[in-house]
Amino acid sequence: MSECINGVLKGVRRLPVTAIVEMTLKRTAHYFRERAIKSGVMLSNSQLWTDIAKKKFTHWGEKSINHTVTKYNHLQQSASVVTKRQQGPGLNTHVVKLANRECSCGKWNQFGIPCSHAQKSEDYWDVPNFELVHDPTIRTSTRPGRNKTSRIPNEMDWRQTRERQQAQQRGESSRQSNVPLPGHPE
Structure with missing residues (x-):
């Protein structure tokens, strides 16, 4: 992807920012339109590989x-x-x-x-x-019991979760209690 953007940005030095943004948008759209046409031709010819x-x-x-x-x-x-x-x-x-x-x-x-x-x-x-050949559309699924994110919870998250659970037991919603949600600013 970075090589695509490098190719798109050739010849845009010393231009105003709006002109650079417009040129980037047009060239990027043109780049992907060309590749979509090329891949369509490949698929119509039953060509599996580039x-x-x-x-x-x-x-x-x-x-x-x-x-x-x-x-x-x-x-x-x-x-x-x-x-x-x-x-x-x-x-x-x-x-x-x-x-x-x-x-x-x-x-x-x-x-x-x-x-x-x-x-x-x-x-x-x-x-x-x-x-x-590896099929890039097949992605490895996460194993059962594994976290969905790469963020590692720490003690602060556990404390907030415990306080939120206590608030829920008292019948308060998370909006009524003053306990912030994990990962959200106060």
Whole structure:
């Protein structure tokens, strides 16, 4: 997003603030309108990946030719993949867990595209490629019993909660009592 704004703000130096705001709004709207049209064309052509993702996937697929797979857990679809030394570093061992969509190299988690190790082990288990890519629309849900926010309650919040509970037991609403709500200024 910051690169989008940097691109939008090119050429707006030494302009009045209102002109900068107007230009930012117009250029940002144009930027997202272009991308919406481009993604619509991609979807109408049944193209699942962007050109950059496709290029990265094919490049890693070419690298996977030199890897060797050792299957060691069929139920979890996990494998040990050894890279072949060409020029420079090599002979590294990476653990791929297809069921969890992760590789010890970290590229699969970072880019959301199966790395060369995952592609090699995917060839071994014959899982379709498009099923291995992370779907950004699926978000991890919070576990039961976990807080919804990242804010950590402290002693002050507990005291206020206790006082509010006592006020409610007396039949007062939170507006009638002088006890402020947690997270709200007095």
